[in-house]
Amino acid sequence: MSLNLASLLHAAALPDSDSPRLDAELLLAHALNKPRSFLMTWPEHQPQPEQIERFQHLLQRRRAGEPVAYLLGRRGFWSLDLEVDSSTLIPRPDTERLVEVALERVVKHPARVLDLGTGTGAVALALAVERPAWEVTGCDSAAPAVALAERNRQRLGIGNATFVLSDWFAGLAQGKAFDLIVSNPPYIAENDPHLVEGDVRFEPATALVSGPDGLDDIRHIAQAAPDHLQPDGWLLLEHGWEQADAVRDLLAARGFAEVQSWQDLAGHQRISGGRWHG
Structure with a gap:
């Protein structure tokens, strides 16, 4: 039949x-x-x-349990059709809020922008598409992720983005400062029960888990970012929906000004950031 x-x-x-x-x-x-x-x-x-x-x-x-995005090898993000694979996190709709806030906060043209832990290149490429005058750099500590982001850049024909291999700030060119630093870093606690559920079972743990409380990488970024920011530059971070208070405290303690949080599509405080006056 x-x-x-x-x-x-x-x-x-x-x-x-x-x-x-x-x-x-x-x-x-x-x-x-x-x-x-x-x-x-x-x-x-x-x-x-x-x-x-x-x-x-x-x-x-x-x-x-394998995620549909990995099976298809594609995932839509912002206005982009991105190649995805198991070397990186799958871009999620909530992360589009990070792009929106970045576009709202930084109106300078041209501007230098850094996307830490770029993965597929989703955030970096979305910002580069929306702001052709910006010079956008995406970095990742995983070589397969950098290669994937570069393939996405080439396939989409985006000329104002560059991807480099770097463990957070360690591999970046000395003396280069940015007007905006964005990141969707690992922020899940190492004993979180959700790590054995759903799609995250198939995603790289190094892109998900960050110490006992999930804040180890955010602490490092908040501490190091001012050395790589222009005066009045912004640092914007995606984090877990219950971590906003802790992230704001970290930013304020480091000396950031105008520290605040922004809600995601579900009304949770998902993005926090501050301005470095230098």
Whole structure:
């Protein structure tokens, strides 16, 4: 009996997914190398056996918990279609708030911008697209992540971004100061129970975990950032939804001014930052 698209989707069981129908549609469209709209337009279409086999293999991996973004090798962020792989975190909608706040805080043109722990390059590339006069540098301590971000830059044709290998500030050119430093660093506590749940099981722990309280990397960034900021430059950090008070305290103790937090899409204080008057 031949299987059509409608029957394949009907039989696709993904009980552990928050969006089982959407996941199945995305995976089937990927197996067919077609847009998702093709499934709605041609529900009676009968795929080739190798396409069905590819779809079933993707379903099996998804049932094992592997994130859809890794299975597709793509994730949308801001206005960008980004390549993703298991060397980096999957870009998330909440991180778009970091881009929004950065664009609101810094109106200087041109400006030098640094994205610490760039991963896929999502934040750096979004800022570079929105502000063509900015000179944006993204750094990461993982060579595969730097290579991935560079592939995204080249494929998207973004000329005002550069990606370099650097463990936070350690590998950056001496004497170069920035008008804005942004980061979505690791901020999960090492014993957090969520680390064994959902998509994060498949993401690199080094990009997630930061000491007993999740703040080790944020402490380091807050302490070191002023040495790399221009006078009146901004430092903006994404963090956990319960960490805003602690992050603001760290920034204020280091001497940052105008310290404040901004809410994410769910109303949680997700971004905190301050201005370095020098």
